[in-house]
Amino acid sequence: MSIKSRFTIKCWEKSLKNKKECMICRSEVNSTKDLSRCLVIEQDFGKKECYCIYSFKNYDFIDCENEKISLIKDEENGCKEIINVDQLDSHIKNCKFKFVECSHNGCYEILRLNSLEEHENQCGFKLVKCEYCGCDDTIQKELENHHTECPKFPIDCPQSCSVIIERDQIKSHIENDCNNSTIPCKYYEHGCKVEMKRSELQNHLNNVNHQYFMGLLIEKLSSTLTELHYIQNELVKKVGQSKIISDKLQEKNDELSSLITEKKFTWKFLNSLQYKNEWIISEYSKIVDKFPNGSDLKSPSFEFNSKNSFKSQSLISNVNANSNEFRISIFPNGFRASKDNMSIFLDGNRIKGTNIEFICKLVNVLDKTKSKKLQFKHEFKNIGYREWDWNLGWSHFIESKLITQENGWISKDDKITIKFKVILFNYVTKPLKS
Secondary structure, three states: OOOOOOOOHHHHHHHHOOOOEOOOOOOEOOOHHHOOOOHHHHHHHHOOEEEOHHHEOOHHHOOOOOOOOOOOEOOOOOOOOEEEHHHHHHHHHHOOOOEEEOOOOOOOOEEEHHHHHHHHHHOOOOEEOOOOOOOOOEEHHHHHHHHOOOOOOEEEOOOOOOOEEEHHHHHHHHHHOOOOOEEEOOOHHHOOOOEEEHHHHHHHHHHOOOHHHHHHHHHHHHHHHHHHHHHHHHHHHHHHHHHHHHHHHHHHHHHHHHHHHHHHHHHHHHHEEEEEEEEEEEOHHHHHHHOOOOOOEEOOOEEEOOOOOEEEOOOEOOOOOOOOOEEEEEEOOOOOOOOOEEEEEEEEOOOOOEEEEEEEEEOOOOOHHHOEEEEEEEEEOOOOOOOOOEEEEEEEEEEHHHOOOOOOOOOOOOEEEEEEEEEEEOOOOOOOOO
């Protein structure tokens, strides 16, 4: 391709649409990608001066390929700068005379950038806030129409009383305040059938004798008052009667609650036997040294009697008692693997097919809320008749080193107190089978 084949990119694009060849030498050219830039011409051309495209009135509104349309210089409002070609792109991006569209929805006006702010402030499509009702979805050119319907827009009283009031308050104003509203005499229902403007009411009352009508009103009010007194007395009687009925119902309710409680209590003790007591161990600090790991201290024993309750000896002791049905064992320094922990167990014998619950609490004498309490439930099946043939409880009830006077577990007179409760459930529900 000849070195003289120099054209603008637009000329090349237009020519290649018709023929894939150079316009001068007719060499094959498939696309603008086959062309090379002429840097000498480009640099020389870049130093030439030109007008900003926004110095014309119609630059953004013509078809650049239509050569018959000429650009029209805008001497009054166009850009006045003359710049080098190589600075044109940078200038165009920031030119204050470029053509832009108004940002308000519905307005399609195109204007220069330097006049955009002034236009948008006055644009009829700008959303404005009504100063009376506060709504903010009205466009500026419709604001006057909005004021004709705005409920808070101030208007003159339609009865020409010279008061200016909000539109939605007109009805209330006419009915209650307007001096030009026609109203009846205040004794209208009692015989005075005169109607007048509100502004004339006081004059009417001053000049017309309403004593007769006032008497009728007083008589009616007295009758109404008598009727109200009668109703009040009847209500007092009803309230008194209701109080009597309420008291009787409460009495019956208390009787029923007492009966239910009694039945529950009876049923509870028909199905379970309970024993509650405390074991006070004296000289505990000395005892601990005498009982290494695996050695236990046993409480006095306790057993059932014929009346479905336990009987027991006094548990304020630190010596072993003869064997019986139940007793408590403690291991001050642990039981086997539970070394350095107090272990507590409930021992027993001759139990068969029975559920048992053991609740044990080591009392903290300094702070009752810190007392250590545990609960254990178990169901025995097919226990033989050997002496002390079962036990249940806790190998790690509490760390032995924590049981000190400073921590509140030992009293000042060197005693510890173990409160306990044993519940024996005689009736075991059997599963249904079919």
